[in-house]
Amino acid sequence: MSLTAHIPSHRKPRQSASKTALRAGVAGGVLSTIAVAGAAGPAQAEPVTQTIEMPTITSGLSTTVAASAQATQQVALDLETQANEDAAAESAAKKAKKAKAEAVRKAEAEKKAEAAAKKKAEAAERASRTSVRTTLSASSGGSGSSASSYSASYSSSNATGSAAAVVAFAKAQVGDAYVPGGTGPNSWDCSGLVQAAFRTVGVDLPRVSQAQSTFGTQVSLNNLQPGDILYWGSAGSAYHVAVYIGGGQFVGAQNSNTGTVQRSLDYDRPTGAVRVL
Known part of the structure; x- marks a missing residue:
């Protein structure tokens, strides 16, 4: 047996001619590209600019922003x-x-x-x-008898006729309020009450106490009759008036504290009196 007979070869099989030619062509192309690039020199590549169109969303957004x-x-x-x-x-x-x-x-x-x-x-x-x-x-000289006769004379008469009407009106107002300038029907000043009392019998008295103190006939305080007008102060300048009702009593609108009251003449003795009726 020959020494070289049937010994398998360990070498790679030979490539076919077509594959060899293809590889050679690719390699040649690569080398050509490199060569061309090298020949072109270090010139920098132009930047690539590309515009990307974004979808339009401003329509809805502007409405929302405005709202x-x-x-x-x-x-x-x-x-x-x-x-x-x-x-x-x-x-x-x-x-x-x-x-x-x-x-x-x-x-x-x-x-x-x-x-x-x-x-x-x-x-x-x-x-x-x-x-x-x-x-x-x-x-009066401080006489006790004079004072006694003075008081006794106050109760010597009874009201009749027009005087009775004046007295009745005055007594009916007892308890009413005192108001400066008052002329009724529920509040009075002194002359307002006297004027209203006499008006019930058709007598039109002056409005103020000064004039009322001179209206009619001056009478003595020892000879008073119901319906007489009492006054305090002097005639023509009196500061207070009231109606004598008999029995040593008078009715008058005194002041804002007491109102319209019925009092004894001894409570506040008048200066004088006039008779109208």
């Missing part, structure tokens, strides 16, 4: 309006509080002034009456 802006503006306006209203309310409340305090202060001042004036008037009235009483006491 949001309008809502924000409305909220701002509402807040501003509320702030203005709150400021106005606070200012009005402060003004009202100040006005109330001022009204209370004025009312208190007026009340004090009224009380002071009333006190002063009452003091003046008391002083005048005291002076009148002193004068009457001096003129």
